[in-house]
Amino acid sequence: MAKLTKGDVLHVARLSNLNLTEDELEMFTLQLSKIVDFFSELSEIDTTNIKPTSQTTGLINILRDDMVMSDRMLTQNEALSGTDNTYNGMFRVPKVLKNKI
Amino acid sequence: MQDLRFMTNNNIPLTIKETQEGLKAKKFLAVELVDAYLERIKKFNPEYNIFLTITEEEAYKKARELDKVGLYDKPLSGVTASYKDIFLTKNIRTTAASKILDNYIPAYSATSVKKIEDAGAIPLGKLNCDAFAHGASGENSDYGSTKNPWNKEFVPGGSSSGSAAALAAGMSLVSLGSDTGGSTRQPANFCNLVGLKPTRGVISRYGVIAMSSSIDTVGTFTHTVDDMEIMFDVLKGEDGFDGIVKNFEKPQIKEEFKLGIAKEFFKEGLDREVEEMIEGVRKTFESINIEIVDISLPHTKYAVPIYYIIQPAEVSSNLGRFDGIRYGNNRDRFGSEAKRRIMLGSYVLSSGYYDAYFDKAQRVRTKLIEDFNLAFEKVDAILSPVSPTPPFKLGENTNDPLKMYLEDVYTASINLVGVPSLALPTMFSEGGLPIGFQLIGPNFSEHNLFELGRRYHQEINYKPKIAL
Numbered sequence: 001m002a003k004l005t006k007g008d009v010l011h012v013a014r015l016s017n018l019n020l021t022e023d024e025l026e027m028f029t030l031q032l033s034k035i036v037d038f039f040s041e042l043s044e045i046d047t048t049n050i051k052p053t054s055q056t057t058g059l060i061n062i063l064r065d066d067m068v069m070s071d072r073m074l075t076q077n078e079a080l081s082g083t084d085n086t087y088n089g090m091f092r093v094p095k096v097l098k099n100k101i
Numbered sequence: 102m103q104d105l106r107f108m109t110n111n112n113i114p115l116t117i118k119e120t121q122e123g124l125k126a127k128k129f130l131a132v133e134l135v136d137a138y139l140e141r142i143k144k145f146n147p148e149y150n151i152f153l154t155i156t157e158e159e160a161y162k163k164a165r166e167l168d169k170v171g172l173y174d175k176p177l178s179g180v181t182a183s184y185k186d187i188f189l190t191k192n193i194r195t196t197a198a199s200k201i202l203d204n205y206i207p208a209y210s211a212t213s214v215k216k217i218e219d220a221g222a223i224p225l226g227k228l229n230c231d232a233f234a235h236g237a238s239g240e241n242s243d244y245g246s247t248k249n250p251w252n253k254e255f256v257p258g259g260s261s262s263g264s265a266a267a268l269a270a271g272m273s274l275v276s277l278g279s280d281t282g283g284s285t286r287q288p289a290n291f292c293n294l295v296g297l298k299p300t301r302g303v304i305s306r307y308g309v310i311a312m313s314s315s316i317d318t319v320g321t322f323t324h325t326v327d328d329m330e331i332m333f334d335v336l337k338g339e340d341g342f343d344g345i346v347k348n349f350e351k352p353q354i355k356e357e358f359k360l361g362i363a364k365e366f367f368k369e370g371l372d373r374e375v376e377e378m379i380e381g382v383r384k385t386f387e388s389i390n391i392e393i394v395d396i397s398l399p400h401t402k403y404a405v406p407i408y409y410i411i412q413p414a415e416v417s418s419n420l421g422r423f424d425g426i427r428y429g430n431n432r433d434r435f436g437s438e439a440k441r442r443i444m445l446g447s448y449v450l451s452s453g454y455y456d457a458y459f460d461k462a463q464r465v466r467t468k469l470i471e472d473f474n475l476a477f478e479k480v481d482a483i484l485s486p487v488s489p490t491p492p493f494k495l496g497e498n499t500n501d502p503l504k505m506y507l508e509d510v511y512t513a514s515i516n517l518v519g520v521p522s523l524a525l526p527t528m529f530s531e532g533g534l535p536i537g538f539q540l541i542g543p544n545f546s547e548h549n550l551f552e553l554g555r556r557y558h559q560e561i562n563y564k565p566k567i568a569l
Contacts (some may be wrong), residue, residue: 006331008448015447016417017424018432018440022511031502032445038256038503039406039449045468053470055315055345056519057302064385078208081192082428091427 004033113137113271113325115565117180119333120274124173131164131179131223138181138225143270144273144492145569149248151266153186154194154227163223174336178221182454183273185264187234188214188226189308197310198242199232200434201423210306212340213277213319220335225273229265230438233420234279234312234315236260237287237508240499241438248495249291250568251534255492258288264322271567275332278320281313282408283487283512285320286539286543290487293535293566295329295554296524297321298515299337300544303349307342313415314517316408324565329523333547349545354552360386361396361480368402372490374530379486382527382538382557386484389560391553394480398472403465404514409506410449410462417446438510441502466517473518473543482553483541485522486511491530515541523550525557 009029013020020028078091085092114120114134123129125516139157146152160181174181184190187197188209196202198408210218217226231241239247239262247262257266260277262545268276278285280298289296297320303321319336323329340347362383365496367376381428383393425431434498449458474485489510498505515522522541530536542550557563 002158004448009444012444012447012451014160014445015451016440017421018435018443020440024437024440028441028444034503036448036458039176039410039458039462039559042403042406042410042458042465043398045465047402047461047464047468050464050467053459053466054169054463057345057347058515059302059345059347060385064341072209074208080210081206084204093426 004029004036106129107334109417113567114274114492115567117177117274117328122177124179131167132161134181135164135223135417138272141270142225145250145270145272147265147567149244149250149253149264149270151229151247151263151272152183152226153196153198153244153263154222154565156193156226157226159193162541163218167221167223173221175221176331177217177275177553180222181266181274181463182217182222183225183226183228183264184214184277185261185279186228186312187230187279187354188277190214190224190227190308193227195227195310197233198230198244199436199439200243201232201429201432203430205429207308209308212305212342213256213336214308217277218334220366221273228261228267228276230262230264230278231260231438233310233416233439234260234281234284235416235438235442238262238493238498240290240418240495241436243436248311249492249534251492252293254494254536256291256495258282258488258492261288261320261322263290264320265294265296265384268292268294268322268324269567272567274329276322278322280318280320280516281316282509282516283421285322286512286522287508289322289524290526290537291492291535293526293529293537295323295526297333297420297547298522299333299547300521301519302345302347303545303547304336305343305346307340307341311419315415316412316417321467326523326525326551326558330548332552338551344435348418350547352545355481355549357392358482358549358553359392359394359480360553361394361474361476361483363396363398363401363483363485365398365401369477370489370507370510371486374491375489375536378528378536379484379538382484385557385560389556391556396476396483398476398514400465400469401514403509404469404517405467405510407462407469408509408513409445410458411466413442413446414450414459415446416442416449417444435565438502465541469514470518474519477543481542482546482550485539485541487524487537487539491532491536492534520544521547521550523547523554525554526563527561561567
């Protein structure tokens with residue numbers, strides 16, 4: 001079974017939008033290798049004609065009517081209650097454009 | 102009136118019935134109950150680190166309303182309740198025990214919280230846990246470990262560490278946790294409590310911070326099976342906000358039960374005392390005319406590897422939303438365990454590894470489900486250990502994540518299969534720490550599990566108790 005290299009760990013960290021310190025990179029490379037190695041037990045099982053399971057309730061496409069539910073609507077203040085970083089009743093977010101167009 | 106202040110563990114009410122009888126007979130008022138619980142919380146919390154937020158104002162407000170009406174006639178009237186800090190509570194800080202959400206104030210409450218409070222419960226606050234419910238010991242909390250009230254050198258179990266410890270410390274009568282791979286049953290076991298992992302699709306997950314969306318369930322902690330049944334009946338049912346939840350009618354309670362024991366449970370790694378406890382439980386059930394049947398669950402040993410592929414994959418997706426752009430802090434504030442699981446998930450889903458890991462795990466999951474379906478053709482419930490060992494010491498497993506993951510060996514399969522399981526307290530180890538077992542049933546068999554649990558507890562003359 002493949003061991004993860006530091007390069008693999010940096011790759012998954014990038015996919016995961018995580019920054020790692022040098023110490024974290026060392027630690028996670030060792031730990032993730034050990035965990036992934038443990039998964040190799042599964043290869044003992046022949047699953048050629050077995051269907052994958054993604055959920056257990058058996059329900060599919062449960063939808064509600066596409067209607068406005070006024071009792072679930074948040075006021076502007078409620079919607080902003082989870083953050084202190086607001087400006088004029090809006091979320092303040094980091095800028096994404098470097099220069100004025 | 103009974104003086105509830107300075108209550109010792111001899112006179113604090115430990116059941117819903119005792120609480121409500123005391124209120125109805127005017128032995129004490131709901132506000133006095135709140136006084137007493139808050140006093141215990143303030144006394145013990147600095148040492149045991151169980152509550153992250155105490156909602157004193159809300160508790161007194163509710164208690165005064167109850168006392169004003171004076172009827173205490175709802176299922177949970179006067180019952181003190183607290184919630185794992187992954188349950189959203191309107192206008193009350195909700196952190197998931199992660200510094201990412203250190204300052205997050207939700208705009209609405211989880212359905213379970215709302216149902217409990219509509220049923221008359223008094224909310225005392227928010228409970229510590231492993232951050233984002235990742236862990237089996239409570240030690241992954243960004244706010245420090247919770248200590249086991251039965252012995253503070255030991256873990257209370259996890260991830261719903263505070264939910265279990267709060268009851269064991271007599272700080273709350275009932276609590277909510279979650280169970281994705283054992284996070285309610287294992288801490289219930291480590292703290293001498295009843296814990297329920299319900300059938301998938303019976304209790305709404307609306308407003309519970311998502312971890313692994315194909316296996317997450319809302320868990321409940323109580324001191325007795327009777328109280329668990331009351332909680333379950335309050336919590337179950339559709340709310341219209343969780344597409345997997347369906348209403349169901351209480352089934353006919355069986356007269357006779359067949360109880361299965363799988364030979365695969367008795368493998369290397371199972372502690373001697375836990376094995377002897379299971380043997381004793383088997384004999385007790387036999388003595389009350391419950392037939393014991395040997396069964397086989399051949400894919401048991403694959404449950405942990407399947408679980409640690411599927412669950413991190415779903416974690417990596419669910420925690421993707423924490424980008425710090427609108428709410429919360431940025432992703433650098435994730436703790437090590439969250440980072441480990443997010444990266445593990447990204448890895449097993451990534452190009453080149455998807456088939457070998459994620460798809461493979463989903464297929465073996467099908468085999469695991471077939472094992473349980475076959476077993477439930479022969480038996481009404483399965484008797485199993487919860488944890489392979491009695492509670493372990495704080496710090497004992499923290500340097501070896503894989504060792505900590507193996508703590509889920511008897512619990513994770515139940516989540517992957519989707520069926521309910523009731524964890525029951527029974528005895529204390531030679532070291533004086535709680536150990537217990539679980540009864541696993543087919544989908545929607547909760548009330549029959551309660552019946553079995555009640556018969557067992559009657560037979561051993563079980564009496565609830567608290568540690569402090």
